[in-house]
Amino acid sequence: MTAYVVLGGVVLAGILLVVVALLARWMLAPNAPIPATLRTYESGVDPVGTGWAQVHVRYLAYAFLYVIFAVDAVFLFPWAYVLRDAHLGVASLVEMGIFVGVLVVGLAHTARRGLLHWT
């Protein structure tokens, strides 16, 4: 687990990098904002409404799919250690086959309902 101490050090180094970079900018860059440069950029046209706009719900369907399959993928990792095991190897193959098979039904269902096709 000592590797994670190094990873902590690496994260601190990354934060330090960003801080030093922004400090350099603070010292070197001019800061002369005018209202026009601070306005929301909408391709040269005057901005309409506020920045928040409603976007399509279809993105949520992808997120649903991902969350479900991400947790499925989680169990693949411990599996890597078990598959070579003399006692559990074949049994775990069958268990994982059923587990993934059930979820593939979900993916097939999603595809059949046309959620992955836009018009």
Added chain:
Amino acid sequence: MGAAMSVWEVVLRSVAVLAAFLVLPLLVGFMEHKVMAHMQARLGPMYAGGFHGWAQLIADAAKFVQKDDLLPTAADKGVFRLAPSLALIPYLVALAVVPLSPSIVGADAPASAVVVLAATAVGVLGGLMAGWASANKYSLLGGLRSAAQLIAYELPMVLAVASVALAAGTLSLTGIATEWRPWWLLWQLPAAFVFLAGGCAEIQRPPFDMPLADSEIVFGPYTEYSGLRFALFLLAEYAGIVLMSLLMSVMFLGAWHGPWSGPLGWLWTILKAVPIAFLFLWFRNSWPRLREDQLQRFAWLVLVPLALVQLLITAVGVVMMR
């Protein structure tokens, strides 16, 4: 790596990883300048630094630092400021666990393959935060596209990594590369393809650059960013190319396996990563952008099933050969 590690060693390792993180993306960026130029029958940068414009990106960095860093009035200031770091630092963490040779590795975590995946999964938040905090419709749309794309392609990548981890019987990248045998090139070929496509989408390079799509939504989540913060996003993109190329090399191409691999192992790992990085640049020059829905369909109906079939092949192979 011994159980006890002095503070100095931790500092030294962190600084070494940081140095690699700053130098390698510059090399890839320069390679892109030149490769792209020659593919388009141009010369590319020729002046900065003298020899074929080698210092062009350093000059660019000096320019970015001196540019006015705009903070739009309507933006959510705190989140807006934080987003570039959140896009950048995960790649640094991921790079820290990638081994160049059995002994040259920043942090040899027991489950380093999962560390890489967890880090890139956290990186998704960077684009989403940038898109939302910019208070710009293009940005929000780009941020959503970016997050939807990253999560859609994260999954095939997870499955591809799981496949090699199964084949090697370990979650450590060092362990995977040690167990690697030349015939894995064939056995793990579908996983390698899935990882390459997923990796290309993960770093949002053409043909998977819908989140940026300059002709549709200006520059996606980065529309409102300027100066140094924008440069940090760019650095993250090139660090992503470095990371994905090295991972391909370590997991699928055998990393340090090759003649004289003892002392020169690290050189093999890097030499195997260079063609992959070249591929990413080549893709950008050869292929047009996909459409948003085509992108999602490709992930869910091609890559995920392919990766699942690969998992089955790997698992049955491991059980048969045991």
Added chain:
Amino acid sequence: MIHAWPAVVLATCLIGIGAYGVLARRNAVLVLIGVELILNGANVLFVASGATVSVPSTAGSVLPLFIITIAAAEVVVALAVVLLAFRASGIDVTEKS
């Protein structure tokens, strides 16, 4: 060497904060955030007891994995319902992206 009680205090406080979030918030998504905190408090307890028992046991790691899975399933269904409620409130969320 490690003490068990800081982890227990952390878990308890997380559960308390989560409960406050569930009780004091009216936005459904914010209530959900409170629920997630409660679930994480339970996870901390599991992991802490797995780390401090005298006999090595993996249950302290397996059960959190299960809880995370169940949390994922719960969030997916809950957010689908939230979305439905939002549509039912008469706002058109089908605007072309």
Added chain:
Amino acid sequence: MTALDVALVGFGLLALAGALLAVTTRHIVHAALWLVVALGSLAGVYLVLGAEIVALVQLLVYVGAIVVLVLFALMVTRSPIGPSRDHATSPAHRGVAAVIAAGLVALLLAVLLPIAGSGAVTRQVTSNRALGADLFGTWAWPFELLSLLLLASLVAALAIARSRAVTGKEDA
């Protein structure tokens, strides 16, 4: 206090601060982002407690998937920049909630602290290999049931999210 204790308390305080801000901030999207801070620090807590896989899964699934889903849901519904008063509850309401939450904490502490003990013990690091063996051995049946739960929730969520009943039109 040992080095592990210091690390645990550090990550724990960070997690508590994130959690507290997540349930009190008036900015809806900020609440989800503070939740990221809380969940990320908890991954650190799990690492200190020697549960590597749980820590990484926390980042991969909780931060990378569940919070992203929550942010998606916020962004397709209503999430303006700046504080939002629509969902605020009255101070009395919040006071009662705080009292109930404090009571819950006191009750749980009274039960759990005596069990936890006050002495230092050896930290057990969970081996990834043992975790796999138990998951596919001892816990095989709950594991299989989880796949059914996930399938059911996916189908249900898609059915709800696309129900025609409310908007009366089908788009996609």
